[in-house]
Amino acid sequence: MNKALTYLKLDQESITAVRGIKAAGVHCGLKKSSRDLALFYSESPAAAAGVFTQNLVQAAPVLLDRERINNPIRAVVVNSGNANACTGEKGMEDARQMADLAAAQLHLPPEQILVCSTGVIGMPLPMDKIAAGIASAAQSLSGERQAGLDAAAAILTTDTVTKTVVYRGDLPSGSFTLAGTAKGAGMICPNMATMLAFIFTDAAISRPLLNSLFREAVDCTFNAITIDGDTSTNDTALILANGAASVEITEGTPECDLFARLLHQVCQELAVMIVSDGEGVTKVITLEVTGAPDAAAARTLARTVLNSPLVKTAFYGEDANWGRILAALGYAGVPFDPSRVDIAIGPVRVACRGGAIPFDEAEAKAVLQQREIKVTVNLNAGTATATAWGTDLSHDYVSINSSYRS
């Protein structure tokens, strides 16, 4: 009776495909030549949710956004090239002033504006450049596709490509769009990385439901990727839902399931793009832990393996070194029985019940020579599973991250 719930990936679109969302990305001189200031604008107040870094050391914009995330939100102003982190009271003033400047340009109350920064740590923001950038971005705001791509470029640091994912959900009551853009967990010379993600939707959804669905999605996607295990002072993922489409998402409905599924999909695709564009990355590892007693244990085990330098260098060397995987599982701090563990690299079983089994080295090598490698660890101790994504550890990673700040 109901029309089927369907969805479509819109490969050619940018985040401005979301109704009521405008964007701009300009150059204001924080980076040498590329765009370094982005503005995201919603034509109507949006419900917002945010997931922020767990690091004790939190940059000023993170502290500001935590205060404001429960407000109806109209705009997000983002700069790259300077993280405004470890900048003390002056940093808080500067973050507030960024919002104030955007508020003045957009004729909005400052408390409806969020702020993100990414880049060098410990340096004060050059506020004159920021002010000029915000004025210029406010003037360039547009709902055109290119404006979304400009904003996607302006948030980047050492990323080599922009990262945008757009999906449309089609419901009997109409269609909604979910779109996101992110920047990577590589590092900005000279300091640590920041992962920033901005998701937009024109579906109408209550703030509590949006918050709950976003946390679930982030936990299985952005929080399940690792490049080097270091977390940043600035990591932020935000979602804005402005209700500009005539579609309402309520809990426990098939529409809500579709929304949650597309939200997960957008976050996962952005997360894997971040991993794939990590510094010096030559391999993207998808690690699935199955047969676990619970999902939390599975997740901890998966992330610990993907953070092991010994595992990561083995993948760089295209080495089917299951002993390192087993040993990394062993220090994850999660109880399990090593003598029940099976490990497969692609389709090739390389360890069985915690011990060696004969396998075709050439077949394993062929899998390991691919850029994308699936590894499966079966604990044979339950039914829970978790997937995490990681990278190898290459010579280039060391080169990029050991280069001097100047």
Added chain:
Amino acid sequence: MNKALTYLKLDQESITAVRGIKAAGVHCGLKKSSRDLALFYSESPAAAAGVFTQNLVQAAPVLLDRERINNPIRAVVVNSGNANACTGEKGMEDARQMADLAAAQLHLPPEQILVCSTGVIGMPLPMDKIAAGIASAAQSLSGERQAGLDAAAAILTTDTVTKTVVYRGDLPSGSFTLAGTAKGAGMICPNMATMLAFIFTDAAISRPLLNSLFREAVDCTFNAITIDGDTSTNDTALILANGAASVEITEGTPECDLFARLLHQVCQELAVMIVSDGEGVTKVITLEVTGAPDAAAARTLARTVLNSPLVKTAFYGEDANWGRILAALGYAGVPFDPSRVDIAIGPVRVACRGGAIPFDEAEAKAVLQQREIKVTVNLNAGTATATAWGTDLSHDYVSINSSYRS
């Protein structure tokens, strides 16, 4: 009235300087050409204590030694080149047989013999070679200096130098010797590293006191070093006290203080040797966390910083990148106030109260160009301190650890 308690470092000696301790190191074919089987022998039963890997995946010899560590111990048989890990029931049988073979050669009960292995994971021990090696080692047992050096060589894997430290304590009642040898936490091609340490003393000391002092010493030394944060299936530190010197150590005496101090010193010097000889290491970092609310917090913070790939690559690049140090502190899982943290690299203060301060880049660079670098983090939140030792992360580390197993 009492003669002062003094001590002396014996640079030219090996572990056979300890009275009643004999040693041998032979080649039996587990490694291509170098010595690969060591035997340590005490002429009288020794009180023993051991600290073993916390990894859930524990090699067969670790499981065997845990059963036997409370027995009076007469000998330790060690092979390099094969870890006897992830080898199942057969591995346990092989570990027991190693002890049985040594017992037969030395005319001792098998339960007075400990076993250690280090090397490749997941491969069965070639017991014919092991048997020949044990027979040959038993025949070569000697109290000569060279025999101790041969044993020190036979436990190595990818280490580039033997590691031996010998101290003599002089008490009014006589003198005692404390000597140790260790192998490094680098990796053996193709699998993970093992840290093995063997400490010997001719002092007479009860097993409970020895155990307590050894755990304290190990926790502040071998457990405070990190090369890549990966722990092995085989890590083992053993101490044997045979009482062959006419010196008795009892709790709460000045003699006990001297013994504890020398034990700490032997362990610390071996630990720093291990770090310095780590794979691809170009810098040895001594990180002191001061002003902490308690020692456990200080230790966790110090180890987290030294495990951060971003911190390690910055040291490789000789970059005074205090932002990475502060961010690593922030994700250690220990509460502290970032806005009170001071950081110094050598004598150069690079961050104050959680923020940037102007410093002489040339002066910092001069410190960072040294091989040994002292970093101080003051939390300004208490009086507890902890020291940990770590390394940089170099191109060579990646090269060594990505090389294919074959």
